[in-house]
Amino acid sequence: MTQRSGATPHPIPPAVQEAYGPGDLGSMSLFGGGFINFGYWQGIDLDRPLTEHDRITSQRAMYRHVLGALAPTEGLRVLEVGCGLGVGAAVALGEYGFAHVTGLDIHPQQLERAGRINADVLARRPEQLRFVPGAAEDMPFGDGEFDRLYSIEAAQHFRDLGAFAREVGRVLRPGGRVEVAGFFVPDADPARAGRLAELLDTFADGLDVAHTIPFLVGSLERAGLAGVRVTSIGASVWPGWDRWLAGMWEPGTWPRNFLRAYHEGSLDYFTVAAERPVA
Template sequence: MIHPKQPVTPAEVARHYDTLDIFYREVWGEHLHHGLWRRRFEAPGRAVEHLVDHVAGAAGLQPGEVVCDVGCGYGATARYLARHYDAHVTGWTVSKVQFIQAVARDARNENLRYRHGDWLANNHPDGTFDVVLAIESLAHLPDKAAFFREAYRVLRPGGRLAVCAWLAADGARPWAVRHLLEPICREGRLPGLGTLTDYAAMAEAAGFRNVRHEDLSRRVARTWSVVLRRLAWRLLTRPRYARFLLDGRHADRVFLRTVVRLRLAYALGAFRYGLLVAEKPPVSSRAG
């Protein structure tokens, strides 16, 4: 597990997303996650929907099921699941700005509910959900083993967990850790970055069975080329971008550097992207 030199708290994660709200929405889009390219020439907006469809399919999501979206952002994934899968979704975000926008967009949709706070301190009763999803939020949680334990607790027997995770490559070289992965953690407000092997072991330790995973790195890496192009265009055409990046009062202005590091880390194989799917046994007690 790779950790930044300074610990990262949930409050710092929230502040990061609140501060960069307009930049994330304009440059990355309201889904705030990678796209999954099925074909070489494909619109980025369609690619992000492909990722949601891929995750929903891997989790075996059925119409009418109850879903928890951990790290829901602006609610784009929750809305997509409600619209296309008839899912009943509860989304969690630590960002107050994201929470306000998600609620405002979906105030009249009875299939969508949002919670503002730390999901590791949620008050959901045991066995509340059919599916727990975490699309790129695990890296922001300080206690990743606790995430898997909480997911196990709130799932009904037979429920499924699907996690899209930012990952360090197994056996990443020291220079890649020092110059790419540790700075990505520090600048992106990631308390830690594990491998698929790490997370599979945590899922099994929490009680999950039939744990399986898939490396999607090659199919999602193009996301950062798209983000870099969008960012470069806005730097040329929107003065507020340059003003923000040059203003030393804003610690989060280093996000431009982080985007470059991410693209390079993918190209060098130091950074990976994986999907992990697991099942809670059909009886409430842990198998063992």
């Protein structure tokens, strides 16, 4: 399989540049363990004080929830879009039997950190793990290069969700499958984006984009993917995330509004699965 050479460099939005460059979001105590996601808290007791171990466990559980849905995985090639520090890619390689794992990220500083954090794995298994620069909307890979593709809590940063969907359809082989996990507007109500900007600073400053589930589903279908399945997992995300935030942020401060937006119906957390049909 030859690598596609025509991928065009994409500008990094300023808020994304700051958060994942000088801001080094993954080093913040909100996250921990090198993961950068809100966590999948099912099975964690939220009625007691939460520990850093609980937080890291919740983030690893998000990866396991998504990767488990891609089974079978043994001996296959997988791409993570928006790999960040590469800790989740290492989980994919170490626990799911993939023959090869590729992590793609647009931010050069994140990829540099991923190389440092995963230096031992890269040294021991260089033929099985790599980190590649590139945009979700214009991936530098050959057609049909991957058997599986996943993206965890990165799509809210993609500026062109339609282009991302087209690239997913292109780089997956026939019969290949995709699983996207992240927070989206659950319906097509045009007022949702303004409301999220009122509630949440990350939507107001441009770090996050208020993509809708109907648009994502339609984009995947227009890209030729089939069997699109949408599942809300908000009940396993938002209460735990808010419980963790409660140790750092007062009620009424903007990060605590994620749970409020969920209760209002303006935002939810979903997994979205699809497959490329066999010709």
